[in-house]
Amino acid sequence: MALQQTLRALSDPIRREILHLLKKGRMAAGDIVSHFEVTGASISRHLSVLKEADLIRDCREGKYIYYELNASVLEEILLWLAELKGAETHD
Amino acid sequence: MALQQTLRALSDPIRREILHLLKKGRMAAGDIVSHFEVTGASISRHLSVLKEADLIRDCREGKYIYYELNASVLEEILLWLAELKGAETHD
DNA sequence: TTAACATTTAACCTAATTGTTAAATGTAGT
DNA sequence: ACTACATTTAACAATTAGGTTAAATGTTAA
Secondary structure, three states: OOHHHHHHHHOOHHHHHHHHHHHOOOEEHHHHHOOOOOOHHHHHHHHHHHHHOOOEEEEEEOOEEEEEEOOHHHHHHHHHHHHHOOOOOOO | OOHHHHHHHHOOHHHHHHHHHHHOOOEEHHHHHOOOOOOHHHHHHHHHHHHHOOOEEEEEEOOEEEEEEOOHHHHHHHHHHHHHOOOOOOO
């Protein structure tokens, strides 16, 4: 997977927040949506960007589609990077 | 400096290539421009995005403005990150 | 098979990004 | 002061990104 896609995917605050949520464990799309003010359609597209960037995986279970982090390491690196730069911990 | 700005700045391939160039040492704006196909005006704006993200610093010397990396560490991290993900080394 | 629910996809709108050219700014040399 | 050069800023066009609502898809259960 290209670096370009990964960085582009990470450049949006909602997508980073989604990764942050998934750090705790997998979640159904609907549960993810409920953490944000935007519509499900909007989150669904964010999820597809993250998926194309290979940062998350999805797996359908019945009528739910669960998402899980594909590279939890990445979040760790970013947190470290943020601290290195003396930035706010996330966002 | 906010993570948002850093990641946004890093999400453009030209800007990443500029950082890559600056890894070797400081360069005048014009020299940077000559490495790309786009106009000086366009590169100038890319430079200002990188500067706002605090990834580079500038210092005027006579009629030249030299740019230098402000966080060479960052490039290292990204290269490592790219390898971790099994991606192309840069871009 | 119909109804209800979860999620995605399509169509559309607006705002942001990136590029261009032309004008403005800053500096050096004559 | 004038000219030449290096770089940025302004104004504009084209593209991309992110949001919305409405329609489509997939799944379960009656």
